Amino acid sequence: MRKFFFGGLFLLGLITIFLMWYFQFMNFDLGRFVLWLLLLLFFIGVYDVFQRKHAILRNFPLVGHFRYLLESISPEIQQYFIESNTDGKPFDRNTRALAYRRAKSVNDTHPFGTQRDIGESDYMALRHSIYAVVPKDKDPRVMIGGKDCLQPYSASIYNISAMSFGSLSSRAIMALNKGAAKGNFYHNTGEGGISHYHRNGGDLVWQIGTGYFGCRDEHGNFSPEAFQEKANWPEVKMIEIKLSQGAKPGHGGVLPGVKNTPEIAEIRGVKAGETILSPPAHSAFHNEEGLIDFVSQLRELSGGKPVGFKLCIGRTEEFLSICKAMMKRNSFPDFITIDGAEGGTGAAPLEFSDSVGIPLLPALIFVRSTLEKFGIRDQIKVIAAGKAISAFSIVRNIAIGADICNAARGFMFSLGCIQALRCNSNDCPTGVATQRKSLEKGLVVTDKAERVYNYHKNTVHAVVELLGASGHQHTSELTAADLVRGDEMIALADRYFPDSVITQVDH
Ligand SMILES: Cc1cc2nc3c(=O)[nH]c(=O)nc-3n(C[C@H](O)[C@H](O)[C@H](O)COP(=O)(O)O)c2cc1C
Numbered sequence: 001m002r003k004f005f006f007g008g009l010f011l012l013g014l015i016t017i018f019l020m021w022y023f024q025f026m027n028f029d030l031g032r033f034v035l036w037l038l039l040l041l042f043f044i045g046v047y048d049v050f051q052r053k054h055a056i057l058r059n060f061p062l063v064g065h066f067r068y069l070l071e072s073i074s075p076e077i078q079q080y081f082i083e084s085n086t087d088g089k090p091f092d093r094n095t096r097a098l099a100y101r102r103a104k105s106v107n108d109t110h111p112f113g114t115q116r117d118i119g120e121s122d123y124m125a126l127r128h129s130i131y132a133v134v135p136k137d138k139d140p141r142v143m144i145g146g147k148d149c150l151q152p153y154s155a156s157i158y159n160i161s162a163m164s165f166g167s168l169s170s171r172a173i174m175a176l177n178k179g180a181a182k183g184n185f186y187h188n189t190g191e192g193g194i195s196h197y198h199r200n201g202g203d204l205v206w207q208i209g210t211g212y213f214g215c216r217d218e219h220g221n222f223s224p225e226a227f228q229e230k231a232n233w234p235e236v237k238m239i240e241i242k243l244s245q246g247a248k249p250g251h252g253g254v255l256p257g258v259k260n261t262p263e264i265a266e267i268r269g270v271k272a273g274e275t276i277l278s279p280p281a282h283s284a285f286h287n288e289e290g291l292i293d294f295v296s297q298l299r300e301l302s303g304g305k306p307v308g309f310k311l312c313i314g315r316t317e318e319f320l321s322i323c324k325a326m327m328k329r330n331s332f333p334d335f336i337t338i339d340g341a342e343g344g345t346g347a348a349p350l351e352f353s354d355s356v357g358i359p360l361l362p363a364l365i366f367v368r369s370t371l372e373k374f375g376i377r378d379q380i381k382v383i384a385a386g387k388a389i390s391a392f393s394i395v396r397n398i399a400i401g402a403d404i405c406n407a408a409r410g411f412m413f414s415l416g417c418i419q420a421l422r423c424n425s426n427d428c429p430t431g432v433a434t435q436r437k438s439l440e441k442g443l444v445v446t447d448k449a450e451r452v453y454n455y456h457k458n459t460v461h462a463v464v465e466l467l468g469a470s471g472h473q474h475t476s477e478l479t480a481a482d483l484v485r486g487d488e489m490i491a492l493a494d495r496y497f498p499d500s501v502i503t504q505v506d507h
Contacts, residue, residue: 009042075421086115090344091409091419095389099413102458103451123486124396129471135464139184140475142403144238144381146334148296150304153203153237156185157475158394158460160452161385161406162207162242162310164192166255166264167346167423171443172415172432177202178445179414179452188406191242191253191278194230195267204235207310208298209242210252211278213268222284224301226269231302238335239298241291243282243311246343246360246386248352250314253278261435288318288325295333308335308383312343313363314356316370323374332379337406338363340386344409346433347424360386361400365480368401389413391462395470399478414455415448 016038020031041062048054048061056064070077085093094115101108116123145152160180165173173195180187180202187202191209198204208215208227215227231239244250255264255276265272285294291309299307313319326332340360345353358366364384371377384402388394389410397405409417416430423433431443467475470482 006042006045009038009045013038013042079419088419090342090387091389091413096413096419099389099410099455102462103414103455105454105458108458108462119486121485121487125484126392126395126466126470127482127484128469131471133468133471133473135468135473137474138464139460140464140467142381142476144308144335144403145306146332146379148299148304148331149306149334151237151306152334153186153306155238155381155404156183156456156460157398157404157463158388158456159185159205159404159406160187160411161408162188162190162205162240162245163346163408163412164190165195165197165267166190166192166435167433168412169428169431169434169440169443170195170197171440171445172412172448173197174200175415175443175445175448176411176452177204178449179411179456182449182453183456185456186237188240192264193267193269194233194236195263199235202235203237204233205238205240206231206236207240207242209278210280210282211268211276212284213270216269220283224297227298228301231298231305236302236305238306238308239302240335240337241282241294241298241307241309243291243309244314244339244357245310245345246312246339246341246357247345248348249312249341249357250280251348251352251356252280288322289329291322292325292329292331292333296329296331299334306334308333308337308381310337310339310383310385312339312341312357313366314358316366319367319370323370323376326376327374332376335381335383335403336367337383337385338367338402340384342386345423360384360397364397364401389459391459391466394459394463395466395475395478396483398475399480399482401480403476410459411452411455414451416443416451 013035016031016034020035045061048057048064051057054064056067079088083093088096094110098108118125140157141154142157143152144155160176167190174197177187177198177200181200185203186205187198188205189198189207191207191211191213193214194204194206212220212222214230215223217223217226230236255268255278257273257275260270260272260274260276262272268276270276285291295307295309299305338360340363341357342359364382367382368377371380371382381403382401383404383406384397385406385408387409388397388405388407394405412432415432417432418430420429422428426434426436428434428439431440434440463475467473467478470478472478
């Protein structure tokens with residue numbers, strides 16, 4: 001290959017010099033240009049042969065670059081030319097298009113019938129009622145706050161899940177917050193603390209992660225004084241302690257020194273330029289009783305605001321221990337947020353995203369039934385996060401065990417995210433998940449805030465329509481009995497075909 005490359009370039013060079021000489025009076029400039037180009041290619045080829053990092057380039061000088069070029073645009077090629085309406089990952093084209101259309105408030109109907117294989121065993125559907133109703137409440141809300149809460153919060157059934165300033169751009173955070181303010185739903189800050197971009201009128205859930213950003217002392221430990229000041233800001237409506245996140249449960253975070261700008265450092269309460277580690281576990285408590293005491297401490301410091309925790313279920317016995325500790329202390333979180341293992345992130349090791357944690361639906365069933373078993377389901381609100389984009393996914397989560405839902409990537413789509421899969425590289429082409437000012441400037445805050453508002457409004461409207469179809473007035477009336485699963489239908493079909501004769505004889 002190398003011989004072929006250098007031989008080819010040498011031959012092309014000779015031909016070009018001959019042509020330049022032969023046609024010198026006609027097109028000498030073009031010939032010179034080609035000669036320079038060949039010279040450049042020659043030097044790149046020589047560099048490729050002698051560099052030691054890439055075997056492909058050493059063995060296939062120059063042409064090997066095509067592999068890297070094509071690889072870098074493979075997500076786009078996949079999305080534009082290869083994927084069908086129903087097979088894109090993590091979200092298929094139909095789902096993304098639904099979010100875009102609802103965000104733009106344009107026709108969100110679907111032509112000609114379903115494109116899904118509704119004969120699959122994991123197909124799930126709503127069992128609609130013959131006696132459909134038109135629900136009176138167009139914006140169903142849920143009150144969050146248990147017996148020790150002094151400032152209960154009336155939450156929308158659909159809200160913005162945790163995403164920090166840092167993983168998202170300042171403009172994205174502003175647009176989300178303004179949209180939340182207009183639509184009267186909450187915006188979770190993520191574990192990076194409260195920036196001034198979060199303070200545009202929207203209700204906030206302040207998330208406290210293991211880095212205690214915005215409420216830490218100089219050693220990185222929880223600082224009650226720093227917490228108390230911000231927790232009492234009027235826009236902070238609830239506090240969420242992050243135990244884990246579905247996309248990387250049990251994994252901490254790193255804020256590299258180069259990304260730790262003076263602005264981010266000030267918001268997080270750290271020194272600019274230093275690499276900051278978020279450890280995998282909390283230092284403010286070390287066991288389930290410590291967690292329950294920490295919940296009470298934060299509630300007290302915040303003047304009685306609702307306090308809860310977020311986790312992806314892993315070891316179920318640990319959740320049972322937390323419930324036992326609640327009973328022992330007679331103290332309960334106001335809410336628990338369950339994040340499914342299918343959840344998103346700005347960046348995570350592949351093994352953690354693909355192979356750690358329990359997916360949302362079994363986790364929700366487990367949490368609901370455990371809380372019921374302890375007789376405390378009515379004391380604690382359950383919030384579900386994990387690919388809740390269509391109205392059906394919200395209805396399904398609530399029917400299975402949640403009270404309300406959060407969405408991260410759904411709201412990213414409403415901001416214009418095109419699922420370019422570049423959140424971890426600072427190259428997000430839509431300016432949503434980047435800190436590069438040149439890319440951020442494409443995101444117009446006023447326009448996107450309106451889309452965030454529309455997306456929420458139209459999605460909640462679709463939920464209300466589904467509720468009506470199932471004969472319910474409010475999401476609180478939904479139960480698992482409102483759902484049917486494909487395997488149930490297959491079992492039903494198996495019962496009648498091909499054994500129908502036997503079945504008839506038997507009964
Ligand atoms: C860009 C990005 C940043 C995130 N940052 C956080 C975070 O700071 N804290 C957290 O608890 N979860 C974080 N998450 C997880 C989401 O809050 C959410 O739980 C998860 O993505 C599931 O929701 P989804 O399927 O609607 O995206 C992040 C997700 C994304 C996509």
